[in-house]
Amino acid sequence: MAGGPGSYVFGAEEKKELMDVIEAGALFRYGTPGVDGFQGKVATFEKEIAARLGHAHVVATSSGTGSLMCCLAALGIGMGDEVIVPGYTFIASISTIAMMNAVPVLAEIDDSLTIDPTKIEALITPRTKAIMPVHMLGNPCKMDQIMEIAKKHNLYVIEDCCQAVGASYKGKCCGTIGDMGAYSLNVFKTITTGDGGFVGTSDPDLYERAFGYHDQGHKPSRTGVEVGNRSIVGVNMRMNELSGAVAVVQGRKLPNILKTLREKKALLKAQLQDLPGVGFRTINDEGECATLLTLLFDTKEKAAAFCAKAGTSVIARSGWHVYNNMEQILDKKTWTDAHPFRQSERTYQKHMLPATDDILERAVNISIGVVDKGLGAGTGININSTVDEINQVAKNIREIVLSL
Numbered sequence: 195m196a197g198g199p200g201s202y203v204f205g206a207e208e209k210k211e212l213m214d215v216i217e218a219g220a221l222f223r224y225g226t227p228g229v230d231g232f233q234g235k236v237a238t239f240e241k242e243i244a245a246r247l248g249h250a251h252v253v254a255t256s257s258g259t260g261s262l263m264c265c266l267a268a269l270g271i272g273m274g275d276e277v278i279v280p281g282y283t284f285i286a287s288i289s290t291i292a293m294m295n296a297v298p299v300l301a302e303i304d305d306s307l308t309i310d311p312t313k314i315e316a317l318i319t320p321r322t323k324a325i326m327p328v329h330m331l332g333n334p335c336k337m338d339q340i341m342e343i344a345k346k347h348n349l350y351v352i353e354d355c356c357q358a359v360g361a362s363y364k365g366k367c368c369g370t371i372g373d374m375g376a377y378s379l380n381v382f383k384t385i386t387t388g389d390g391g392f393v394g395t396s397d398p399d400l401y402e403r404a405f406g407y408h409d410q411g412h413k414p415s416r417t418g419v420e421v422g423n424r425s426i427v428g429v430n431m432r433m434n435e436l437s438g439a440v441a442v443v444q445g446r447k448l449p450n451i452l453k454t455l456r457e458k459k460a461l462l463k464a465q466l467q468d469l470p471g472v473g474f475r476t477i478n479d480e481g482e483c484a485t486l487l488t489l490l491f492d493t494k495e496k497a498a499a500f501c502a503k504a505g506t507s508v509i510a511r512s513g514w515h516v517y518n519n520m521e522q523i524l525d526k527k528t529w530t531d532a533h534p535f536r537q538s539e540r541t542y543q544k545h546m547l548p549a550t551d552d553i554l555e556r557a558v559n560i561s562i563g564v565v566d567k568g569l570g571a572g573t574g575i576n577i578n579s580t581v582d583e584i585n586q587v588a589k590n591i592r593e594i595v596l597s598l
C-alpha cells in the first residue's frame with residue numbers, strides 16, 4: 195500500500211472519534227460544545243498539536259498547499275516579491291509563491307537534500323522578502339545558518355514542514371524556528387487525515403491573518419462582531435469535523451510513530467554501513483522524522499546500476515519533487531503568458547541547478563515509513579515491518595551494492 199506512517203496505523207481509535215461526529219451529525223468546525231452534538235474536534239486538534247510542537251497558535255486547514263498560502267498571505271507577500279525556495283521540493287512550495295503573484299527563486303540543495311545555506315545570499319536582491327526552507331524527506335534544514343541570513347537581510351522565514359510533521363532541529367520542532375510553519379496531513383505524511391494541513395506560529399497577528407485568510411477574513415474562531423472587524427480578504431480552506439476527528443487521534447499517535455520509525459530506520463541503516471561506493475545523505479539533526487533512508491552513491495553510474503537491479507529509480511528521475519520535472523514552470527520564454535508569474539522576467543530551465551542535479555542523480559530513497567513511488571521510495575520497509583522483514587531488505591540492498 196502506498197502512503198505514509200499515519201495511514202498504516204489508522205484504526206479503531208480514529209473510527210471511534212469519527213463515529214462521535216457522525217452520530218452527532220455536526221460536521222462544521224464551528225459550534226458550541228455540547229449544543230446540537232457539536233464536538234469541537236478541529237479546535238481540539240489545534241490546541242493539542244500546538245502544545246505538542248511548541249506553537250502558541252495553530253490553524254487547521256484543508257491541505258499543506260493551503261497552509262503555505264496562509265503563511266504567504268499572512269506575511270503580506272505579493273506582487274513581484276521574491277521568495278527563495280529549493281529546487282528539490284514538491285511543486286506546491288513553488289506554486290503557492292506564484293499564486294501570490296510573487297516570484298519563486300530556485301536555490302541549490304546540499305548533500306542533506308535540503309536548501310544549501312551557503313548558496314542563499316547570492317540569490318538575494320532588493321525584491322527578496324522571504325526564504326522558504328523545506329524540511330525535505332523529514333530532514334530538518336540547517337536552520338541556524340538560514341535564520342542568521344534571514345536576520346542579516348531582514349527576510350521572513352516560512353518553514354515548509356509538510357514532509358516533516360514532528361521533526362525537530364536542536365530541540366525545537368520544525369515550524370517553530372522561522373516566522374511560520376506550514377504542515378501537510380495528506381496520505382503520504384507522518385500523520386494523516388487523507389488530505390489536510392495546519393499552520394503554526396508564535397505571533398498573534400500572523401495567526402489572526404492566517405486564520406482570516408483560511409476563513410474569508412474572519413477573526414480566529416469567528417469570535418466577536420465580524421462585520422466591520424475583518425482585516426484580510428480570505429478564501430475557504432477550513433478543516434471539517436470529520437478530518438478533525440482523525441487529526442486528533444493521529445496527533446496523539448505522533449510520538450509513537452516517530453519512535454517506531456527511528457528504531458526501524460536505525461536497524462536498517464546499521465546493516466548498510468561501510469558498503470563500497472555508497473553512503474547516506476547528511477542528516478542535519480537527529481530529530482529528523484526517519485520516514486526515509488537516502489542512499490548517496492559516489493557516482494551516478496553506480497546509482498543507476500543499483501536502481502536497475504533494485505527495480506527503483508534515482509531521485510532525479512523519480513518524478514514530481516525535482517524542478518527538472520516541473521513542466522509547469524520550465525522553458526517559458528517569459529512569464530508574460532503564464533499567469534500568475536507575469537510580473538517576473540525570471541525564467542526556469544532544466545539543469546539550472548548543477549549541484550542539485552549531481553546530488554539527485556546519485557541519490558536513491560528507500561522507504562522507512564513513507565512508501566511513495568513519486569518520491570522514488572516505492573521499495574523498502576514500512577512502519578509495520580517486522581525485524582525479519584527489515585533484515586531481509588538490508589540483505590537485498592547489501593547484495594546488490596556488493597554486486598556492482
Ligand SMILES: Cc1ncc(COP(=O)(O)O)c(C=O)c1O
Pocket residue numbers: 257258259260283284286287328354356357377378379380389390391
Ligand atoms: C514539501 C511539500 N510541500 C507542500 C506539500 C503540499 O501538501 P498538500 O498535498 O497537503 O497540499 C507537499 C505535499 O506533498 C510537500 O511534500
